[in-house]
Amino acid sequence: CSDDHTHAARDGHDHSHAKREFPSTKLAPPSRPLHWASLNIIHTTDSHGWLLGHQKTSFPEPNYSGDFGDFASFVTHMKEIAVEKDVDLLLVDSGDLHDGTGLSDGYPAGGVDAHASNEFFKQLPYDLLAIGNHELYIYNNTLDMHVSCKVLKLFCLQALVRYNNFAPRFNGRYLSSNVNITIDGVSRPVGDRFAKFKTRKGREVTALGVLYDFTGNDKNTTVQPVADMVKEAWFAEAIKDEPDFFLLAGHMPVSKDNWPLVFNAVRAVHPLTPILILGGHTHIRDCLQLDGRSMSLESGRYMETVGWMSAELPAPKGHGSASSSSKNITFTRRYLDPNRVTYEYHTGRGNFSFDTPWGRSITKGLENLAKVFDLSFQFGTAPHDFTINQAPYPSNDSVLSLMAEAMPVAFSLNNSRASLPNIMITNSGSLRFDIYAGPFTKNDQLTASPFADSFLYIPSVPFAAANAVLPALNGAGADERRRDETVEAELWARGYVGTRYTEWLEEMYRRDVEQGGEARHAAANLSLGYVTTDACPGVGDDTPHAPLAFNNIPDFIASDAPAVADDTPIDLVFVDFIESQLIGILNSVQKDKTYTTADILSYTDVLATEVLGIYAQQAWN
Numbered sequence: 001c002s003d004d005h006t007h008a009a010r011d012g013h014d015h016s017h018a019k020r021e022f023p024s025t026k027l028a029p030p031s032r033p034l035h036w037a038s039l040n041i042i043h044t045t046d047s048h049g050w051l052l053g054h055q056k057t058s059f060p061e062p063n064y065s066g067d068f069g070d071f072a073s074f075v076t077h078m079k080e081i082a083v084e085k086d087v088d089l090l091l092v093d094s095g096d097l098h099d100g101t102g103l104s105d106g107y108p109a110g111g112v113d114a115h116a117s118n119e120f121f122k123q124l125p126y127d128l129l130a131i132g133n134h135e136l137y138i139y140n141n142t143l144d145m146h147v148s149c150k151v152l153k154l155f156c157l158q159a160l161v162r163y164n165n166f167a168p169r170f171n172g173r174y175l176s177s178n179v180n181i182t183i184d185g186v187s188r189p190v191g192d193r194f195a196k197f198k199t200r201k202g203r204e205v206t207a208l209g210v211l212y213d214f215t216g217n218d219k220n221t222t223v224q225p226v227a228d229m230v231k232e233a234w235f236a237e238a239i240k241d242e243p244d245f246f247l248l249a250g251h252m253p254v255s256k257d258n259w260p261l262v263f264n265a266v267r268a269v270h271p272l273t274p275i276l277i278l279g280g281h282t283h284i285r286d287c288l289q290l291d292g293r294s295m296s297l298e299s300g301r302y303m304e305t306v307g308w309m310s311a312e313l314p315a316p317k318g319h320g321s322a323s324s325s326s327k328n329i330t331f332t333r334r335y336l337d338p339n340r341v342t343y344e345y346h347t348g349r350g351n352f353s354f355d356t357p358w359g360r361s362i363t364k365g366l367e368n369l370a371k372v373f374d375l376s377f378q379f380g381t382a383p384h385d386f387t388i389n390q391a392p393y394p395s396n397d398s399v400l401s402l403m404a405e406a407m408p409v410a411f412s413l414n415n416s417r418a419s420l421p422n423i424m425i426t427n428s429g430s431l432r433f434d435i436y437a438g439p440f441t442k443n444d445q446l447t448a449s450p451f452a453d454s455f456l457y458i459p460s461v462p463f464a465a466a467n468a469v470l471p472a473l474n475g476a477g478a479d480e481r482r483r484d485e486t487v488e489a490e491l492w493a494r495g496y497v498g499t500r501y502t503e504w505l506e507e508m509y510r511r512d513v514e515q516g517g518e519a520r521h522a523a524a525n526l527s528l529g530y531v532t533t534d535a536c537p538g539v540g541d542d543t544p545h546a547p548l549a550f551n552n553i554p555d556f557i558a559s560d561a562p563a564v565a566d567d568t569p570i571d572l573v574f575v576d577f578i579e580s581q582l583i584g585i586l587n588s589v590q591k592d593k594t595y596t597t598a599d600i601l602s603y604t605d606v607l608a609t610e611v612l613g614i615y616a617q618q619a620w621n
């Protein structure tokens with residue numbers, strides 16, 4: 001029934017689901033079936049707690065409205081199809097499960113970030129997972145991903161009670177090839193360094209799980225640079241024997257990063273063995289081929305994309321295959337919008353036959369968790385949409401402008417310093433999602449600003465110096481150069497990837513404008529969404545869309561500067577995430593004093609996660 005494929009509503013059998021039978025919005029189905037080959041992969045990355053799907057009704061949100069229960073049902077049906085076709089289908093994740101929604105970050109005091117949401121992740125039949133940088137900002141989060149009872153005998157009982165954790169569930173397939181955690185003075189991999197396993201069809205796989213050169217990790221966790229990892233004896237030993245293919249998952253962008261180091265190290269030993277790379281981190285849809293027998297895929301962010309890769313591999317070794325063939329392998333890739341229309345289209349199911357009991361139970365469990373965490377608690381009513389890149393900055397419709405306005409309001413509560421002049425600075429990367437008109441809930445607060453960062457200050461900074469910090473941080477100095485390369489490199493290493501994502505959005509918008517976008521979209525009846533151009537052949541986006549409007553934003557934002565004389569001492573307030581850059585910049589814009597961490601004090605107990613809620617309670621009620 002074709003209509004069954006064009007609405008994302010549920011069948012209504014289970015009325016307890018009625019609340020999430022969004023969107024009633026009509027969704028376009030995919031443009032064509034997926035190409036299945038002898039080996040196929042479903043890929044997720046950078047999900048950041050977005051397991052209840054995107055719940056707002058303005059486009060592009062309905063494109064991503066499928067929840068993790070729907071995804072589980074999709075995976076079940078796809079696995080059945082793979083068996084019918086007698087081909088391999090693997091499920092792979094490339095990390096960053098923490099920081100992003102109320103489900104991951106709305107836990108009660110004393111809890112561990114994403115522990116509860118990861119219980120749902122653990123229910124999916126992932127064949128391989130890799131650690132992300134967001135698993136490493138806080139030691140306890142890393143610990144929660146670890147704990148192998150095989151290794152940690154004494155610690156285990158206590159850990160299982162407190163941290164009923166992640167890696168052991170995946171039985172050697174949660175990989176952290178270059179990431180360690182230190183427990184009781186002993187440094188050990190968070191998951192496993194590598195995995196060797198066989199697919200259902202008997203293909204031998206050698207797998208790695210690599211993190212890019214991240215340096216913002218908490219103490220007692222370590223990230224080994226990729227260039228050093230490939231020189232390790234364990235690495236040489238792991239890749240020595242030839243499998244049917246190498247599966248390189250990792251939280252590392254497929255373009256402009258270090259995958260070639262890993263790829264070349266493998267190629268030096270195995271010039272022809274297929275290499276399949278599943279990357280992440282920059283939140284974009286991207287694909288390239290490092291050679292004709294390899295494909296690298298990156299599948300977006302926030303469960304806004306489910307990636308698909310297919311590779312026509314020869315039969316497994318020992319099944320009479322010509323594994324030493326030097327011919328190019330036929331690969332395809334596709335970026336799926338995760339919604340029920342997409343899922344039903346590709347599984348040949350309708351609203352009445354799509355849900356599996358297991359998928360439904362995951363949806364129910366997520367909804368219960370949202371209740372337990374009180375995620376629909378309403379702070380106020382947002383008067384209109386506030387966006388990160390669709391609206392110019394500064395403007396009334398910019399989330400960044402909203403934050404700049406909200407900080408002084410939120411930090412003035414019970415704060416004896418509030419009457420003193422100040423400038424408050426935060427990084428725009430801390431704002432992770434748009435705010436939509438209507439009820440502004442605890443979940444909306446955490447999707448917009450999920451990092452529980454504190455605010456610090458340096459007292460008595462002369463206004464002229466304090467006021468020079470923001471432009472210097474943003475690189476808009478007198479000579480109009482982009483930000484200092486050292487600062488840029490440091491930000492990248494600490495996990496600052498906003499630039500790559502916004503460049504991607506800008507490029508799709510610019511290309512579209514050049515092609516005379518609007519009339520074309522109207523004629524083709526396109527809804528808003530991602531419009532990907534990558535370096536791989538064939539159709540990428542599963543459902544065609546028109547791109548969102550794009551405006552450039554600065555990397556750092558600040559509250560309005562006070563109207564005081566240049567030499568007036570003021571409080572320079574800033575989010576702790578940018579502490580090291582801020583001190584460096586402050587020392588570069590003035591030479592009267594060398595500021596150090598000893599000059600820094602705590603400004604407020606209000607965390608970055610709480611600012612918008614406090615503001616909404618005052619301004620939006």
Ligand SMILES: O=c1ccn([C@@H]2O[C@H](COP(=O)(O)O)[C@@H](O)[C@H]2O)c(=O)[nH]1
Binds near residue numbers: 133137282430496498
């Ligand atoms: O405490 C924090 C931690 C991170 N950020 C911002 O997050 C991104 C990096 O996240 P990815 O998902 O790995 O892209 C980066 O832009 C940081 O600015 C933060 O603000 N505070």
